[in-house]
Amino acid sequence: MVTDDVFAVIAEATRRDILVSLRSGDKAVGELVAELDASQPTISKHLKVLREADLVSMRAQGQKRYYTLNTAPLEGVAEWLGAFSVAAGELARQLTPAEPADVLARDNAELSPAVVLSGGPQPATDDTVPQQIGRTVGRAATKAADLLANLPKFGRKK
Structure with a gap:
């Protein structure tokens, strides 16, 4: 991903908060919702943008989706x-x-x-x-x- 695109993605405060939260390890969407005090659709929307920018990766475990920080970009x-x-x-x-x-x-x-x-x-x-x-x-x-x-x-x- 181009550096300009990463800047555009991390310009949004909620996305930065998600990245900071994921520094401590994998988290499920529900954990992020509770930690960031935001709605589930809002967190899911931002996680989708972060995933498309390859800043996070997702793994499914049962019905839960766990997200992991990817620092390469x-x-x-x-x-x-x-x-x-x-x-x-x-x-x-x-x-x-x-x-x-x-x-x-x-x-x-x-x-x-x-x-x-x-x-x-x-x-x-x-x-x-x-x-x-x-x-x-x-x-x-x-x-x-x-x-x-x-x-x-x-x-x-x-």
Whole structure:
């Protein structure tokens, strides 16, 4: 799967929550429903998207369906983040789950590609499309780094 597709899949908060939940091992749909306090159709819909993106795999055991985390597609995201010399663990330590969304959005706005690639801040300009794209990429990179920092190590190549 292409890295862009993985970013699109993990952009949804419920899907990220499912991936984090599956870090501890296989879980049945009912366990995910109870743990994430969401409806069964909602969890099933997101699991289908995650399965199509090859981020989870499913095995049937009787009437239950158990899902397992597959970290291979996330390796492309880790490599992409590495191109910016972003340490996933370092970003994750800077963020706490209790931070308000507006604080995260403000901090992520500072991660625009122009700043990262040029090595320093750029003069302030009006909000333009490139800046909006930069903020979106920054938020996605931060979320991906946080997710990757919390994944167990399954023989990832460095």
